[in-house]
Amino acid sequence: MVAQPHYIREYNRLLRNLRKTSASETETFERAVGGGFKATGATQAKLILGLAPQAPFHLIDVGCGSGRLAYALRNEERVSYTGFDILPDLIGHAEKVCERPDWRFDAIYSLALPIEDDAGDMIVFMSVFTHLKPDEIKTYLSEAVRVLKPGGRIVASYFDADDPQHAKLFPPAPVQYLARILGRDVLRVRLKRKDLETWMRDAGVVVEQALTQGPLTQHVMIARKPSTAEQNGQAQL
């Protein structure tokens, strides 16, 4: 039997455990994405809308969870939206609370995104790279470049290995290891900004900025897929 990837195995166990200690399914689904459903979602939405084109645009939200970001964007007519997550129950909740039948919500079980090339104007990974290993992040970045239109943006939040405030949010390694074994937590990682920048560049995008003082607890890296002219060498990057 093929072993399940750690993110599927651990997130499903975490969800089972959250169910045992939550008063309702809604509470379970909101806790599964870290809580702060409305407030954090609104902050994420403000960030995304500030970086998005003014014209209608297609947002791909990888690891959308129970719809924290999607819910905050649900009244934005200019947004067309595709959300992917590994937990079908969370996806179902997101779909239900957003009430946007024109939006797509789909479960995925690997790091391949079931969407065509050049489909999105922006792809976001909010608090997703915080749960993946370097090779998995690199795979997602190459998928992101494939599914973005030329000129489209990647927005990824992460815990920074060099930020002492982030260090305080991480329990000692043995405690975290035990929590994972018991199904009470999932893999959590802090990344070096330079590593993430290198992986982004290797995937073929131009790193525009890393927000280190933003409104979110995590840092946010923003990168852009070169335009067609840039790809053809007709413009300076």
Ligand SMILES: C[S@@+](CC[C@H](N)C(=O)[O-])C[C@H]1O[C@@H](n2cnc3c(N)ncnc32)[C@H](O)[C@@H]1O
């Ligand atoms: C901390 S939550 C953040 C959810 C959402 N992005 C937000 O900010 O509200 C992490 C989410 O990533 C999902 N996830 C974990 N590994 C994943 C993977 N390999 N591909 C897609 N989603 C994943 C989890 O199921 C969970 O919903």
